[in-house]
Amino acid sequence: MEKGIGFFEKYLTLWVALCIVAGIAVGQLWPVIPETLGRWEYASVSAPIAVLIWLMIYPMMLKVDFQSVRNVALQPKGILITCATNWLIKPFTMFGMAWFFFYVVFRALIPAGLADEYLAGAVLLGAAPCTAMVFVWSWLTHGDAAYTLVQVAVNDLIILAAFAPIVALLLGIGGVAVPMDTLLLSVLLFVVIPLTAGVLTRITVVKRHGIDYFNRVFVHKFDNITILGLLLTLVILFSFQGETILSNPLHIALIAVPLIVQTVCIFFIAYGWAKWCHLPHPVAAPAALIGASNFFELAVAVAISLFGLQSGAALATVVGVLVEVPVMLLLVRIANHTKKWFDTAH
Secondary structure: OOOOOOHHHHOHHHHHHHHHHHHHHHHHHOOHHHHHHHHOEEOOEEHHHHHHHHHHHHHHHHOOOHHHHHHHHHOHHHHHHHHHHHHHHHHHHHHHHHHHHHHHHOOOOOOHHHHHHHHHHHHHHHOOEOOOOHHHHHHHOOOOHHHHHHHHHHHHHHHHHHHHHHHHHHHHHOOOOOOHHHHHHHHHHHHHHHHHHHHHHHHHHHHHHOHHHHHHHHHHHHOOHHHHHHHHHHHHHHHHHHHHHHHOOHHHHHHHHHHHHHHHHHHHHHHHHHHHOOOOHHHHHHHHHHHHOEOHHHHHHHHHHHHOOOOHHHHHHHHHHHHHHHHHHHHHHHHHHOHHHHHOOO
16 A cells, blocks of 8 residues: 555545535536436446446456455454454344434434335445445555455455345345346446456456556556546436435435444444454454445445436435545544554453
8 A cells, every 4th residue: 555545535525515516506407418318228227327337446346356365364353354244244234223213213304215215225335345445444544455455355255246135135124126137237237347357457467567567557547537437426416316405405414324323333343343353453443444434336336226316225325425434534543543452452
């Protein structure tokens, strides 16, 4: 890790807020734009959005080195904590947290139909652990870069098999209809294809120019493409969401509440577990931060594919983008201030 959080990532919340304003303005002033984009769909998947999401996800997949999975045995407890937190705890606590807030605490403020869609968006976030920004969080906590790479690689392998079944299970429990063919198509489009392209690109470039060139030069050619793709996606998304937001501005804050509470809770579950297992801080901090943060690009993509650009589910995933960076920076600070807890563990 040669650099910490970049300019665009540091102010991501601000950019998202500006995209909300820009998207709403486009939808209200030039409605022909979202109307035209809405026609370019195939199997409920928006072609323009698909292209932008590939721009977001492909650069992340370039960083995944599956050869590092061979090092899992070196620190099995850290991998166990990461995987158990991400796949056996987080999706289900996210579901419970979102259901409690949307159907109980905020029952009088959120209509039942929208509550279903917000729940779906929260579940999609909960079933998609972070695979990219975690490298930044790891760097900021002085985490073990090689081990973080192992954790991310293992998570990507699990996403291929577990994401769709967990989403289908939880949304089924919540009474939200899920077209399995669209869900599987989304996983193919937004996980399998970009992951395969990233791995093949990595193998080709490393073979021709070496790993040092790949890490120091090639991957940095894409540094701003992910953020650009995300911001353009959000502008398009909010051009469709304008009426919903203007009629329910309070809903942004209501959606944020369970997402923030869930993020903090998951962090302390994994962090406390790592402390109890006497893991070193450079392994413990990234393990906790992976579970706390989300692969929001995937969540946004699947929400749009399953429920549409104008859905509450898509809005909920975007609120996840809005709150993630400031909350994660707070958790990074907590991790750094509690490093002594692990330095004295034995």
